Amino acid sequence: MSLQPQTILFAQHGMTDLSGCQTISRLAYALDLKDTLVVAPELHWVRTLFYLEPLIQSVQAIVLETLSKYPGVPIRIIATSMGGVLWVELLDRHPEWWSRVHSLVLLGSPIGGSHIARMVDPYGWGIGIARDLAIDRSAITRKIVAEIPTLVIASDCGKGDDGVVSVESTVIRGAEFVCLSGVSHSDLRCNSAVMREIWKFYAKFAEVEP
Template sequence: MSPDYLLFAQHGWADNNQHMVALAQQLATDATRIIAPSLNYAMTWLRMAPLVEEVEQIATKAVETYPDAPLRIVGHSMGGLIWLEVLTRHPDWWPKVEFLVLVASPVGGADLGRIIDPLQVGVGIAADLGQDRRAMASAIAERVNTLVIAGNLDGGSDGTITLESAKVPHAQFVDMEGLSHATMRDHPWVIETIRQFWQGKSFSEPLTQHPVIEQLRAIPGMTDAHLRDLPQSEPFLTLEDDSVIRVWRHPLGIDHVFVTTSSGACLYAGYVGWLHRTELWHTLTHLKETVAHPQTSDGQEIDAPCGLDGS
């Protein structure tokens, strides 16, 4: 007898499947086939490719065994990244996927991973966690009903990854204030939100791609940043849609860039290290010359704040 659906629930880095099994059991019906692999704990500290291959093999066997069963996928943290890789390898599965839920997954790249491996030379799992997978996630979310759930413990992160790194264009987004990264694996709020999403509830408009933000994200070395530094930033230029690019340099010389609405709500936060400062300021200068609002509200052109000219 074919199950009503296959429920894939994948744990992440430095973890086992205990919490994801508990989550899946709360979501499943009596006719659901739960597939929640427990990956080798030590291997989760090394590289992601073998983990992707293992999950792919398990998933392929399940899909071939139950070819008519739809798929529902929930991935926590690196588990979500693993499934992005698997689905990118299998676009033929996309029509089968009823729902994809990414819980606390650093799709844009974990800043901790980039701190450990800033040159992306391959320092263990850090190189994989620091990779930006937003393009592949966006392509999937454009075709697959996708929900992103992110914790907000301190006004900008879940204590492990930033809110910004979890966002995916074309996906719905839920910000869960007060939840930490690990807590989200099987928290009742997360379980109920997934259940409601599966029942058709809409939590937000699908996230859209802002062309200027995409240009900033494309800068080499750009890493999604925490929102706590936004109040220290200064306006650099106003865009044609009245959103504002703001900049701030950390005392250690780390350049931050923010995009906010005209009312001050943050649309994007990122930073680059010393190695990529030139690329950041080249892009900012180009934007100022090409897409800036001609004037501010008081009729004065916006100049670079003192000391933040990229030098």
């Protein structure tokens, strides 16, 4: 990569990911995007059990530092599971970033609210991260995807979910949507079919060859 990247790819891991940022980083690098700086914030899996706000603040600080270091450089975002929820919150808070965002890719992210989180905290009492992941963010996400090209990739392992996140909760009106078959929630971070769909999506902008 040249000293000045042509694009910045933010790759964000999800909740209780024991590999931390490593697996999503491998996916980002495997895409082999020319002259791209990969930034993969590490949240540490224990912190992801509690509340979303401190995680948002951590990633926001990294993004702000990176954007100030490379002013005007377009950014791409790939986020999995809770990482996608985090990035939706960040983009909602920073509409001034939108013009720089080339694309947003969400992998198994419960934007409509996690059904498991609602079972853990059915009354919204604030039981750890469940309180935050149960929230339906569809409305704010539709505003984002109206301005930013967005790809949603989900998977159905036979019961309408990927083993963790329901397909229904990942759907965003206005976003391009792909539902794979038989890919587990954790494998959405590294599956070859996921990579092919991302390449196909990027190729539509005539900037990346699959």
